[in-house]
Each structure stands twice: as structure tokens, then as C-alpha cells.
Amino acid sequence: MINFLFRLLARLPLSWLHALGCLLGWLVLVVAPSYRRQLRANLELAGLGGRSAMLRAAAESGKSVLELPYVWFRPKPDVFARTTVTGWDDVEAARARGRGILFLTPHLGCFEITAQYFANNAHNPSPLTVLYRPPRKAYLEPVVGG
Numbered sequence: 001m002i003n004f005l006f007r008l009l010a011r012l013p014l015s016w017l018h019a020l021g022c023l024l025g026w027l028v029l030v031v032a033p034s035y036r037r038q039l040r041a042n043l044e045l046a047g048l049g050g051r052s053a054m055l056r057a058a059a060e061s062g063k064s065v066l067e068l069p070y071v072w073f074r075p076k077p078d079v080f081a082r083t084t085v086t087g088w089d090d091v092e093a094a095r096a097r098g099r100g101i102l103f104l105t106p107h108l109g110c111f112e113i114t115a116q117y118f119a120n121n122a123h124n125p126s127p128l129t130v131l132y133r134p135p136r137k138a139y140l141e142p143v144v145g146g
Contacts, residue, residue, distance in 0.1 A: 001139075002139050002140060002142065002143050003142055003143055005069075006068070006069040006072065006073055006143055007069070007073050008069075009066065009069035009070075009073075010069040010070050010072070010073035010074050012070075014067070014070055014082065017063075017066040017067060017069070017070055018063045018066070018067075020062075020066055021059070021062035021063035021064070021065060021066035021067070022059040022062055022063060023062065024062035024065065024066060025058035025059045025060070025061045025062025025063065025065075026055065026058055026059060026062070027062075028058065028061075028062065029054065029055070029058040036054075039054055039057055039058065040054060043057060068112070071112045071113060071116075072112065072143070076116060076120055079113065079116065080116075080117060080120070083113055083117065085117060088121070091118070095126065103115075103118075115128060115130050132144070
């Protein structure tokens with residue numbers, strides 16, 4: 001079921017997913033007191049207190065959640081067309097010297113694109129290992145774990 005939902009969401013334009021994601025983020029902020037408390041605490045630690053910062057952070061979190069179906073299930077050319085890559089020549093130079101590459105990426109969004117981009121753009125295919133923590137929600141495993 002979740003796989004079907006993600007595939008359906010992936011058909012929407014990214015701008016629509018971002019708009020829906022903002023709404024989702026705000027909704028979670030309203031209905032989940034533990035999320036709201038944790039977000040407030042994290043923003044205060046970063047010196048970014050206030051309602052405006054909470055609303056922006058919740059909206060961005062919702063947007064990143066709804067970007068995942070787009071990144072995971074859209075055709076790769078669609079995803080890469082919206083991706084800015086810098087330093088790829090460094091990747092190819094390291095590979096040409098027979099060196100391994102360690103990509104350090106955030107836990108959402110970027111690492112999915114990095115692995116996909118590498119797999120689709122490396123001139124000479126090579127092994128790629130991606131480490132991840134299985135999701136806490138078991139119903140997400142078929143989507144996340146492949």
C-alpha cells in the first residue's frame with residue numbers, strides 16, 4: 001500500500017509535492033505535541049526560537065518527506081534535471097587513481113540522489129555500498145529497503 005502511495009505521489013510535479021509537504025509539516029506541528037516540543041528545543045539550541053522559525057522548519061520537514069517519492073520513483077532523468085552537481089571531476093579523478101570514495105551525506109534526500117547519480121553517471125561502473133538504518137515504522141521497509 002505504501003509503495004502504491006509513493007508511486008502515485010511521484011507522478012505529481014515537485015512544486016505540488018512541496019506545497020503539500022508544507023501543509024503536512026504544519027499539520028504534524030499542530031497534532032503532534034512531542035514533535036512540537038522537540039522542534040522547539042532544537043530551534044532554541046540553534047538560537048532560532050519563535051513561532052515563525054517553527055513554522056518554516058515544520059514546512060521544510062514536510063517538503064523533504066514529500067520529496068522522497070519524487071526522488072525514489074520518478075525517472076532518473078527527471079530527478080537529475082533538478083540536481084546540481086559540483087566536484088564530479090574530483091570523483092572521476094579519485095576513481096581513475098583507483099581510490100575509494102566515501103560520500104558523507106545527510107540522512108534524507110541527498111544520499112538518495114548521490115547514490116543514484118553515482119550509479120547512473122560513473123564512466124566505469126563500480127560497486128557501491130549504501131548504509132542505512134531500517135525505518136522505525138515497519139510498513140516503510142518495503143519502500144526504504146527496496
